[in-house]
Amino acid sequence: MAGDIHLFGIRHHGPGSARRLVEALDALKPIMVLIEGPSDASELLPMLADPEMVTPVALLTYAEDNPANASFFPFAEYSPECQATRWAVRQGAALRFIDLPASDRLGVAASEIAEEIATKADDDPISCDPIGALATAAGYDDGESWWSDVIEENPASGPVFTAVADAMTALRAEAKLLTAREAAREAHMRIEIAKSAKECDGAIAVVCGAWHVPALAERRSLAADRELLKGRPKAKIKATWAPWTAPRLARASGYGAGVVAPGWCAHLWETREGDRAALWLAKVTRVLRERGHFVSTASVIEAQRLGVALAALRERPSPGFEELREAAIACLCNGERAMWNDVAAELLVGAGVGSIPSATPLAPLLEDLQRQQKATRLKPEALERPLTLDLRSESGLMRSTLLHRLNALDVPWGRLTDAGRSRGTFRENWQLRWEPEFAVRLVENLLYGSTIMEAAASRLIEAMGKETELGALAGLVRDAMIADLPRATESGIAALETKAALTSDGQALLDALPPMADILRYGEARAGTVEHLAALMPRIVVQAALALPYAARNLDVPAAAKLRGAILTGDSAIQLAQLETEIVAKWREALTALLHDDQTTRLIAGTAARLLYEAELLAVDQTANLLARMLSPGTPVAAAAGFFEGFFEGAGQRLIHDAALRGAVDGWLLSLDDEAFTASLPLFRRVFSALDRNERRRLMDALFARNAGGAKGYRLIPDAAAIWPQHEARVIALLNAGVPR
Incomplete structure (x- = not known):
């Protein structure tokens, strides 16, 4: 090898190594910089110095025929390779990768690589963790602390790279095992270094992992190195840049070359x-x-x-x-x-996320989307257009699955307008509109996977792991099932079962019922296993029934309104799921218990009475007696108003058809004094404003007999005529409040 080859052994993502490397390059001024990395992606390397490139980013290589077979090569601002690349671009030096091509790694089965790593760790601890071996020799407990003291945080400069090369040479002399893949990597790098030395006349800087320095400095015959590379697997690959995240640089994320504390490394680099x-x-x-x-x-x-x-x-x-x-x-x-x-x-x-230049080559998620657009015959259009899908057809199900997966990736190409609420629904209505920024969002989701299915599943699993609310978790499980993501569905169901078993919050249990009912409903239209949910939902209903009487006591206005909404949607979900009679009976018993508990917030009690009345568990006369008691003159105005709102808000049809209910309401209104009546007018407006124009007219027809003569031709029915002289002002006030008009 020519004498102007200079080897710099570094640690990946080492801020101290990066600083010393830049100092060494400034002193050496090489005309070519060679970096350990996939040689078939060298043309993308200069993009790392693009002003639009914001680290952390990763060089992504993937098999052309199978994008799921992919490899990432992350770079941070403090990565020596990143700083060497930017130095070379600034100085106009030639730049290339020299490691085995990505096609080699992607051509090797993942199981073979894992087996090789396991063998290396068991048989040769030195080659598995050379830094740890040096740390032990120096009296340190771990390699991280030793390397930080000697290299990363050492304020003194000095011959760092010479010392690292000497240390690694001594370690490799004691190493027992060199795997076939590692030998091939080093052979390929030696060949590339020799080729580069012949191409130029001047200093060449080689930036590589410290462990490889002794092997690259050895004199080996070209024929021997080429022999090591014979028969290596290959695959057609594509490469691009993808945004990366600071947490993915941490060793705790499973990244083998990661650092313990990326935030601390960034601090070391920034505070020179x-x-x-x-x-x-x-x-x-x-x-x-x-x-x-x-x-x-x-x-x-x-x-x-x-x-x-x-x-x-x-x-x-x-x-x-x-x-x-x-x-x-x-x-x-x-x-x-x-x-x-x-x-x-x-x-x-840290929580930093990188970004890539607009000139980045097409990413695999976009390619996967293009393939699926052709398969489903869905053409992206800028104009909004409706799309109705029949889930019983193969094409309709494929289209729906694609749109749901994109929504899971926050790419709302399609917006679901009416998924249907009845059990056994096989139709979906969408509004489609493609926006240019959706392509950017797909690139950003590359960190979750290189196919839409893989990325959507990984993103949902991540969201499930962070979710603390039972209802929101059930919603994510529903999203995973609708998008036909078995891995995410199984993970979510397991998390849902665990969280439900540990939850006694009635509000949270009720919030979980609607999405679970949707899961059971979609089980008819989509392939998927719902047996776990079919057994889990009844258990949650029973838990909610047991917790509800305690959750409904002495609530303030916002908390009562929130619980009321959960009770109404939970009851609808129970009906939709068509659970066993015994389970439904437990739920109805809980609603009945609310009516007999004096501590129950009156808004909740009114809501429970309405649901029991609609379920025909309260007869008309029983309901009228209950209303008369709850709205009696001796009841505080606030409590009576709360019960009134809980019973009637959203259920104005009952007043139209039930004379007994109207009588109870009339009696309560007549019992109020003028001040209390006036204070209650806003309540009446809020309750009855939900009625549409026809419903208000029908309610008026129930109170008054309509005359045939003209729009103003109403005559009072006998009961109304009897109270008109005494309460004319109140009737007019009710009309002005919108009850009814």
Whole structure:
């Protein structure tokens, strides 16, 4: 190999490595920069220096015939490869990847790679974790702390890359195993380095993982390296850039090359000068104060001093995030770890999401969408148009499934206008309209998967994992089933069963019933297993019935209105699901219990009475007696008004047809004094304003006998004529309030 080859062993996503690398490149001024990465994606590498590229991002490679077979190569702002790329673009140096092509990795079965990794970990701990081996030799408990002290957080410059190369050479001499894939990777990189050395005359910088430096520095025959690459699998691939997220850079996400604390690494990169510990604690203080916690400046000073003292006791050159975390808990969080946990994720992991330039090549989700648009014969159009689907036909079901999956990805190409509410519905009505930004949203969803089905399932599973409300979780399960996403459906049902078993909140249990009823209804129109839901919903109904009498006691106005809505929708869901008679009887018993509990909020009691009346469990005379008692003169006006609203709001038809109910209401109105009557007029307007014009006229016809002569030709019926002289002002006030007009 030519003598002007310079190897720089780095750690992926190491801010200290990135800083030292930039310093080394400035001193060397190479005319070519070679970077460890898939060689068949080199043409995309300069895009990393595009001003529109906002990290974190990932180079995405995927099999042309199977987009689900994909690999991601993430880059952060503090990744040495990212900084080397930007340096090369600024200086006009040649730039390329030199690792095995992505087609090789995508051509190897995932099971083979996993088996290779497992074998490596079991048989050769040094090659599995070389940094950990060095840390053990240096007396450290873990490799992360050792590497941070020596490289990432070491303020002194010096011959870092020479020292790393010497350390790795010693480690590789003790390593017992070199897998076939790793040997092929290093052979390919040696071949590419030799090829580049022949193409140019000048210094060449090679940026690679520290472990590979000794192997790339070895002198090997070209024939031997080519022999190692014979018979390697290949696949036709495509490559693009995709937005990435800070949490996906964390090792806890399952990313093997990830770092423990991406937020801390970003802080190390951003604070090149000054007291990093003080600046970090200032950031911690700001976040704590934003969360409403009181933190004094004196406490910040004490935390900084404690962090330095801890680092000295542990013989570390400067405080790391572990020391500063313990100092922050002690001095800023009053020793309460829960207070620190409230801000830890934001500080140590972060929530940043990258963005990619507009010139990015077509992403796999867009290609998958194009394929499905052809298969379903759905053409994207800018103008809004209706679409009616019959779910009993194969084409109708395919179209519906695609639109529901896109909605799960927040790509509302189709808006469902009427899904139907009756059991056994096989028709859906959509409004379609394609917007240009939908393509951007699909690219943003690449972090969830490279096909629409995979991405929609992953996004719903993520939402299910974060959801704390039982009703919202049931809604997500419904969305997963309607979109024909078995993996998300199974995950959601398991979470729903667990959460339902641990929930005793009547409101939450009732909120879960409507989406569960929808799931059972869609079970007739779509392929899918609903046996678990068929058994789970009755159990939740019984739980809700047991919790309802306690949940309905002594509520304020907003809480009572919210519970009333949940009771009404829950009752509709129970009817829709057509549950067993015993289960429905338990629910009706709970409604009856509300009527006999003096602590029940009157709005809720009125709602329960109405549902029992509609279920024919209260006869007309029983209902009239109940209304007369609840609306009697001795009842407080607020309580009577609440019962009145609970019973009649949204149920004006009952007054049109039931003379006994009208009589009870008339008696209550006549019993009110003038002041209470006037105060109740807004209630009457709110209750009866839901009636449309025809319903109001029919109610008027029930109160008055219509005369044949003219629009104003009404004559009072005998009962109304008897009360008119005494209560003319009240009748006029009711008419002006919209009851009825």
